[in-house]
Amino acid sequence: MILHIEKEELIFGINTVQRAMAVKSTLPVLEGIYICADAKGLQLICTDLSLGIQTFLACDIEEEGKVVLPGRLFAEIVRKLPDGDVDITIDDNLNVTIQCMGSRTKMKGLDPETFPDLAEVSDASSFTIAQPVLKDMIRQTIFAVATDETRPILTGALLEIQQNNLTMVALDGYRLALRKEALSAPSEEKQIVIPGKSLSEIGKLLDDDGDDVHIMSQDTHVMVEIKNTRVIARLLDGEFIKYRQIMPTDHHTRVQVAARDLFDSIDRASLMAREGKNNLVRFQISENKLILTSNSEMGDVYEEIPIAMEGQDLEIAFNARYFTDVLKIMDDETINLDFTTNISPCVVNPVEGDKFSYLVLPVRIY
């Protein structure tokens, strides 16, 4: 293989695929970057078997060939190269030379035949969505994905198409985040569960503008096509929680509050709550005031926020983090908090629209 490529293009490609590279693996080849130059162009691939990323790069191929390079070292070397064109040559014994200006690095490649194939996903059932929209949907749900493995299905997010709406749902047993978007074109109904880690990496590959992405799925895998890049993620097996049955349909108390004020107050209260180990913040709702309190051996915090309220007074308590998490990702200035009783979930909604919804369980207080 002999090829010439701009340093910046190569760095972009490495940064793209490296997200799927295994960090520590018993198979050294999974800690590598697969490089193949042939009639289709130059492609890089990384995979940790759960997630695979393939990208095509612009370059000048003088002689075809393929190899797997030790990923971390290759990436670091390329990032530190002088600015200019990079020449990469590989001989028949997989000896690789990377040359750029006065810098020349030689390293031993690994056998490309030992690199696992990525799963094939046909485009029989696909839909299209704008990059910033998908990025936003991921950002507003991923934080609620379960981090412990006791119920493996909850370590993923549900992606559901029903009646031309795309819904993403994540929940961990204590809170649930839901984000909905209308699709621009009719699409086959489906329910798939994408592992949180894979979804998070997909989110990082998406631009705030840029072309639409195509998403296609089969039984076991989903493929997301972003320009010259394909991300293939293994799906989680099993049935997701029937989330519609959990969502409360009614409320006895509605609070309208400035999201920023609420965040700042809970953030302060949680400093003291943290000292008390349980991270508990109490809400007292009455007379158009929300009073937040927390305490521990170290002392106590009292916070008063003006609100607009409808319905009954209420005293209820929450794990502070479940509130700060959601307030960080909501873009709305004013939000609604809907309560039923002090032992049933609170629903956090934007005042306008129904694209986002968040449900959080209270902590029982005596």
Place this chain on the structure above:
Amino acid sequence: MILHIEKEELIFGINTVQRAMAVKSTLPVLEGIYICADAKGLQLICTDLSLGIQTFLACDIEEEGKVVLPGRLFAEIVRKLPDGDVDITIDDNLNVTIQCMGSRTKMKGLDPETFPDLAEVSDASSFTIAQPVLKDMIRQTIFAVATDETRPILTGALLEIQQNNLTMVALDGYRLALRKEALSAPSEEKQIVIPGKSLSEIGKLLDDDGDDVHIMSQDTHVMVEIKNTRVIARLLDGEFIKYRQIMPTDHHTRVQVAARDLFDSIDRASLMAREGKNNLVRFQISENKLILTSNSEMGDVYEEIPIAMEGQDLEIAFNARYFTDVLKIMDDETINLDFTTNISPCVVNPVEGDKFSYLVLPVRIY
């Protein structure tokens, strides 16, 4: 105690003194911030017994008093307060209330009488220096302070006044960094050794502009006065290495090279050197070229840099980090490397001036 203070002023004060706060101590009071409001104004103090910082803040004192507050929690609470004036009150039982807009925090203070006194340092022997100059002197030597404790005196930097020159020297047995400045006024000759950690914190308190600082020392302590802040550091006991005897006076090979090129090449070579564990980079100097090579099981790196040279050809090897460390802190575009033999130290100097000098030992190669 009752006082009113601007949040930003209080945060500035906390940030200043917190650098001397003990992180984990058997004496809880050392993890605290001492606060005293009296006729002298409001002062904050932290000390870990080795380093002490005291600062005076502008505020409105309604009633005098003093207390020690749990430092980390107090600092976090103040940083997160709403923008505005902060009211702090302390009752006779050391119950502290911090109030700002709708936020009110209560906590229990510690007995201020248990807080250790800072050492007194008289201004009998003092000198004055501009903040940016002292900041620069610290930055250009501190990295060479020894990090292991086998020779405790080397964990500090020497500060020497001789013939109206202030010299700062740090060395760790493998390399030595020296920075010199002429003092604007005659000052008593002295040699003190300031612990690296204390010197580093002093460096962080200095501005790139701003008033001159006053430095005074006695047998056991040095005091640095920066505006309203006093830093008092315990000195290291013992005699520093006679560094003048180490500095080579002659050279057989002189290399003039662009600092940025040399840094980039060593940086790349060190990626491979790192894989080889010993971090070794070989220098080959001949024909107005500097060739750098490194190798490991993973492969090898070859770097070629144009230089101007005088004297003999040379092959010599170094620990890559000892070169990248110094190249990071030199501001000169072009530097001189002076060599004698491949088993004697290399001296790195700016082409212009003699304010800075760096000596590094080679690694023997066979």
